[in-house]
Amino acid sequence: MADEPNPLGEYVRARRELVTPEQAGVPTFGVRRVPGLRREEVALLAGISADYYLRLEQGRDRNPSVQVLESIARVLRLDEAATAHLLRLGAGGTRRRRPRPRPRRETVAPGITKLLATLPLPALVEGRCFDVLAANSLATALSPRFAAGANRLRSLFLDPAEQALYPDWESAVGGMVAAFRKSVGTDTDDPRFIELVGELSLASPLFSRLWARHDVQACEAAPKDIDHPQVGGLRLNRERLSIDGSPGQTLVLYHPDPGTDAADKLALLASATRTPADGLHRGAGVR
The missing domain is CATH 1.10.260.40 (lambda repressor-like DNA-binding domains)
Structure with missing residues (x-):
C-alpha cells in the first residue's frame, strides 16, 4: 500500500x-x-x-x-x-484500478471540423491535455502555436515567441496549470498526461513550482490581452465550450467587443490571411 x-x-x-x-x-x-x-x-x-x-x-x-x-x-x-x-x-481510494486500455487517438468530429472552417473568429479545438486537435486559419494567424499538433501548455512554458504574445504571461500560466489538473482529474495514469508533466517538469522550473501547489480551478471565460507582432495590442474575450459527444474536448473561441480597436485589428488580420478556400488546420489526432 x-x-x-x-x-x-x-x-x-x-x-x-x-x-x-x-x-x-x-x-x-x-x-x-x-x-x-x-x-x-x-x-x-x-x-x-x-x-x-x-x-x-x-x-x-x-x-x-x-x-x-x-x-x-x-x-x-x-x-x-x-x-x-x-x-x-x-x-x-475506494475503487480498485482496472488495467488501463490502450489509449484512443483524440479526433475531432466531422461536424466540428466544418464549423471551425466557417467561423469568422479565431477558433480551435483542445483535447483534455490541452493538445490542439484542430484550428482555423484565423486562429493560427493569431498565434502559429495554435496549429494542430501543438500543445498549449508546452507552448506557454517552453516557447519564448508564445510567451511574448501575452503581457501578463506569468500570471496567466498559473491558471492554465490549475485548469490542466482539473481537466485530468484522477486519471493520472493516462500516458499522455505522464509524458507531458514529465517533460514540462524537467524543462520548466516555473511549471514544477506551480504543479507542486496542486491548484485546481476551471478554465473559465476571460478577456485576454495579446501583443500581436503584426497588428499590435488586442483585447479578446476567450470562451471555452464543451463539445457534446467528445468527452474532454473543448471548442475555444476568441472574439472582440464590437466597435473596439481590437475588432478593427482582428478584421485586418482576417483580411490579410484570407485565402480562396477556407483555411483549416486539422491534426490526425494526438496520442
Whole structure:
C-alpha cells in the first residue's frame, strides 16, 4: 500500500502547506519548522484525530467519508472546484484500478471540423491535455502555436515567441496549470498526461513550482490581452465550450467587443490571411 500512488495524500499535504496559521486562526508561538499548517492543526480544526489525518496523508487510510473530506476542505480553504477535486481523489481510494486500455487517438468530429472552417473568429479545438486537435486559419494567424499538433501548455512554458504574445504571461500560466489538473482529474495514469508533466517538469522550473501547489480551478471565460507582432495590442474575450459527444474536448473561441480597436485589428488580420478556400488546420489526432 505504501508503494502505491497516493494522490489524496499528496494533494492535502500540498494544500496544507499553503494555508498560514493566521488564515486558519491558529495562534503561533516561537519558530515554526514547517510551511503552512501542521498536520495536528488541520486535524484539530477539521474535528478528526491527528492519527487519522496522518494516515490519510501517508496513504494508510484511503476510504475517508465525504464529511471528513469536506471538513478538511473547509480548513484548507478550498473553493468549490478544489473541493470537488478532493472528493474525487477520496472516492478513488475506494475503487480498485482496472488495467488501463490502450489509449484512443483524440479526433475531432466531422461536424466540428466544418464549423471551425466557417467561423469568422479565431477558433480551435483542445483535447483534455490541452493538445490542439484542430484550428482555423484565423486562429493560427493569431498565434502559429495554435496549429494542430501543438500543445498549449508546452507552448506557454517552453516557447519564448508564445510567451511574448501575452503581457501578463506569468500570471496567466498559473491558471492554465490549475485548469490542466482539473481537466485530468484522477486519471493520472493516462500516458499522455505522464509524458507531458514529465517533460514540462524537467524543462520548466516555473511549471514544477506551480504543479507542486496542486491548484485546481476551471478554465473559465476571460478577456485576454495579446501583443500581436503584426497588428499590435488586442483585447479578446476567450470562451471555452464543451463539445457534446467528445468527452474532454473543448471548442475555444476568441472574439472582440464590437466597435473596439481590437475588432478593427482582428478584421485586418482576417483580411490579410484570407485565402480562396477556407483555411483549416486539422491534426490526425494526438496520442
